[in-house]
Amino acid sequence: MKDNPKYQYMSTIMKAMAHPTRLFILDLLAEKEYCVCELQKKIGTDISTVSRHLAVLKNAGLISSRKVNNQVWYNLLCPCVLDFYNCLAKIKSKN
Amino acid sequence: MKDNPKYQYMSTIMKAMAHPTRLFILDLLAEKEYCVCELQKKIGTDISTVSRHLAVLKNAGLISSRKVNNQVWYNLLCPCVLDFYNCLAKIKSKN
DNA sequence: TTCCTATTTGGCAAAATATGCAAATATGTC
DNA sequence: GACATATTTGCATATTTTGCCAAATAGGAA
Numbered sequence: 001m002k003d004n005p006k007y008q009y010m011s012t013i014m015k016a017m018a019h020p021t022r023l024f025i026l027d028l029l030a031e032k033e034y035c036v037c038e039l040q041k042k043i044g045t046d047i048s049t050v051s052r053h054l055a056v057l058k059n060a061g062l063i064s065s066r067k068v069n070n071q072v073w074y075n076l077l078c079p080c081v082l083d084f085y086n087c088l089a090k091i092k093s094k095n
Numbered sequence: 096m097k098d099n100p101k102y103q104y105m106s107t108i109m110k111a112m113a114h115p116t117r118l119f120i121l122d123l124l125a126e127k128e129y130c131v132c133e134l135q136k137k138i139g140t141d142i143s144t145v146s147r148h149l150a151v152l153k154n155a156g157l158i159s160s161r162k163v164n165n166q167v168w169y170n171l172l173c174p175c176v177l178d179f180y181n182c183l184a185k186i187k188s189k190n
Numbered sequence: 191t192t193c194c195t196a197t198t199t200g201g202c203a204a205a206a207t208a209t210g211c212a213a214a215t216a217t218g219t220c
Numbered sequence: 221g222a223c224a225t226a227t228t229t230g231c232a233t234a235t236t237t238t239g240c241c242a243a244a245t246a247g248g249a250a
Binding site: 035036037047048050051052055067069070071072 | 194195196197198199
């Protein structure tokens with residue numbers, strides 16, 4: 001029962017969200033579409049790192065991308081994931 | 096901005112949930128209180144592993160525990176985390 | 191073609207996570 | 221005290237994740 005595909009599937013998505021930078025990216029994409037280089041400026045890490053974070057989110061089905069000339073624009077697919085922020089805000093973790 | 100404590104905090108909680116066994120545990124605790132040995136029977140891994148999963152969830156503030164004699168009973172603190180399941184169910188990941 | 195900008199990918203090292211076994215701890219019973 | 225049951229912790233190992241650099245790829249402009 002613990003290896004129920006339901007939990008495997010959900011943990012893939014939760015894992016994709018379980019990183020400060022990726023949560024920040026989701027928050028940004030909730031406002032508007034961003035290209036990689038704009039996100040890189042906001043985040044401040046190497047652009048290859050940003051690209052990999054985006055790949056993780058896209059692979060989990062949380063965002064989509066479209067290519068315009070030599071830029072790639074990313075969009076949030078499931079704004080409902082942000083509702084979760086309100087729930088988390090109520091939790092007092094010990095960290 | 097990416098190391099905003101808000102995102103650090105939220106990622107701790109997401110990370111705690113980002114494991115099939117721990118999602119299963121949260122689902123079980125949504126019904127009723129469980130002690131470690133009962134959870135161990137349902138999950139099937141070593142009891143020390145179950146204990147460690149519970150410690151992760153507790154540390155994130157998702158569950159609480161109370162000791163009765165030589166047993167420890169665990170409770171779900173934030174049933175709202177389960178609402179998230181409905182959101183995730185709409186997402187098609189590539190895994 | 192050459193050059194330029196934007197993005198992704200390969201490789202690698204460091205850090206974090208997962209898990210089982212054995213040992214330690216806690217609580218109750220005999 | 222000795223013993224039994226429930227749980228946690230120490231340790232070792234295996235796996236996964238992260239993040240940078242350099243190289244590869246893609247598209248447009250000169």
